[in-house]
Amino acid sequence: MGTPDFAVPSLEALLKSDDAVVGIVTQPDRPKGRGQILVPSPVKQVAQREHIPLLQPTKMKDAEFLRMLADWKPDIIVVAAFGRILPPAVLTLPPKGCINVHGSLLPKYRGAGPIQWAIINGETETGITTMLMDEGMDTGAMLLQEKIEIRSDDTAGSLSVKLAELGGRLLVKTVQQWKAGTLVPHPQDHSRATLAPLLKKEDGLIDWTMPAAALANRIRGLTPWPGAYTFYGSDRWTVLKAEALPESLTGVPGMVAAVTKQAIHVETGRGLLVVTELQPANGRRMKVGEYLAGHPISVGQRLVHGRS
RNA sequence: CGCGGGGUGGAGCAGCCUGGUAGCUCGUUGGGCUCAUAACCCAAAGGUCGAAGGUUCAAAUCCUUCCCCCGCAA
Numbered sequence: 001m002g003t004p005d006f007a008v009p010s011l012e013a014l015l016k017s018d019d020a021v022v023g024i025v026t027q028p029d030r031p032k033g034r035g036q037i038l039v040p041s042p043v044k045q046v047a048q049r050e051h052i053p054l055l056q057p058t059k060m061k062d063a064e065f066l067r068m069l070a071d072w073k074p075d076i077i078v079v080a081a082f083g084r085i086l087p088p089a090v091l092t093l094p095p096k097g098c099i100n101v102h103g104s105l106l107p108k109y110r111g112a113g114p115i116q117w118a119i120i121n122g123e124t125e126t127g128i129t130t131m132l133m134d135e136g137m138d139t140g141a142m143l144l145q146e147k148i149e150i151r152s153d154d155t156a157g158s159l160s161v162k163l164a165e166l167g168g169r170l171l172v173k174t175v176q177q178w179k180a181g182t183l184v185p186h187p188q189d190h191s192r193a194t195l196a197p198l199l200k201k202e203d204g205l206i207d208w209t210m211p212a213a214a215l216a217n218r219i220r221g222l223t224p225w226p227g228a229y230t231f232y233g234s235d236r237w238t239v240l241k242a243e244a245l246p247e248s249l250t251g252v253p254g255m256v257a258a259v260t261k262q263a264i265h266v267e268t269g270r271g272l273l274v275v276t277e278l279q280p281a282n283g284r285r286m287k288v289g290e291y292l293a294g295h296p297i298s299v300g301q302r303l304v305h306g307r308s
Numbered sequence: 309c310g311c312g313g314g315g316u317g318g319a320g321c322a323g324c325c326u327g328g329u330a331g332c333u334c335g336u337u338g339g340g341c342u343c344a345u346a347a348c349c350c351a352a353a354g355g356u357c358g359a360a361g362g363u364u365c366a367a368a369u370c371c372u373u374c375c376c377c378c379g380c381a382a
Contacts, residue, residue, distance in 0.1 A: 030382080031310095031382065032382080036309095036310065036381095036382080201380095201381095236379070236380090238379090261334090261346075262346095279378090279379090280378095280379090281312095281313075281378080281379045281380080282312090282313040282314055282377095282378055282379055283313095283314085283320090283377095283378065283379085284377075284378070286319080286320075287319090289319090289320090289334080290319055290320050290334080291320065292320080292333080292334085293319065293320040293321070293332095293333050293334045293335085294319085294320030294321030294322085294332085294333070294334090295320075295321070295333095296333090
């Protein structure tokens with residue numbers, strides 16, 4: 001069971017492994033983009049390519065769905081970024097249980113946005129944890145765990161690709177060892193658990209009173225989705241790349257303190273944020289140098305929280 | 309038919325409303341200046357103005373259709 005790009009490497013890894021994938025479950029096609037066109041999930045596209053039986057339930061407790069799922073007689077159900085809570089009826093279906101691939105070092109960052117929050121919080125390492133699912137949100141007993149470095153230039157997008165890849169490898173290893181009975185589940189230390197809730201569009205709004213270093217992390221964690229944005233006059237900017245400088249020039253958060261050939265220096269709550277890449281509304285992503293070639297930016301203007 | 313913005317030399321934009329043979333910033337090339345430079349000065353190259361059709365003496369500019377890109381919203 002899985003839905004977005006993150007789940008694809010896990011599925012592909014399973015397909016290449018010795019175990020048979022008897023069926024795939026993914027979320028229903030959703031209208032997407034400007035034409036409101038129905039788009040199949042990345043996982044569905046693989047399923048169709050491989051001609052593997054596919055279910056797209058709208059409700060997890062739907063009787064028809066549960067009956068068809070049971071008909072597949074799965075030994076194990078593997079879940080990677082599926083996006084739905086599994087009811088007990090599903091969790092207890094496979095004799096060897098449900099295994100989840102999670103993008104963090106549990107018990108830290110339980111929830112839908114572990115990769116993004118790890119970057120936002122300035123972590124320097126994260127990883128993949130495979131675990132036996134229970135009824136809680138990422139609270140099950142852990143099977144295998146592997147660490148990965150978070151580089152200072154990683155964004156949620158780039159890190160997600162790496163973790164998805166690692167997830168696929170670790171998943172196959174987990175399944176093999178679990179079948180062989182050589183794995184001992186380790187209960188999580190619930191007292192050390194932290195939550196990583198799903199990010200919303202509004203979480204991308206930049207609060208210039210925060211320290212520059214925190215904003216730089218936040219921008220990385222919010223890229224490419226939902227995107228960190230701010231407003232210059234009536235223009236909406238999505239800030240794609242920026243770095244923090246410790247010194248401060250004007251002390252007025254949000255003020256454009258300086259403009260060089262390839263960067264816009266913005267005052268924050270502490271230090272300067274040097275913006276080097278952005279995407280204006282109605283435009284494509286571009287280096288600030290390119291943007292400045294056609295858009296005069298005046299020092300002293302303030303970046304604000306809404307269109308003005 | 310969800311709302312909206314846009315396609316103009318290599319890049320980013322102005323010009324369109326109030327038709328009359330294309331402009332700005334940057335880049336590129338050549339030259340100059342300088343101990344030196346991604347700095348500065350001078351010069352040059354480079355554009356079927358997304359496509360097709362229409363109106364007109366004349367269309368980047370007005371009308372019609374089509375193609376492509378993007379923001380919001382989901």
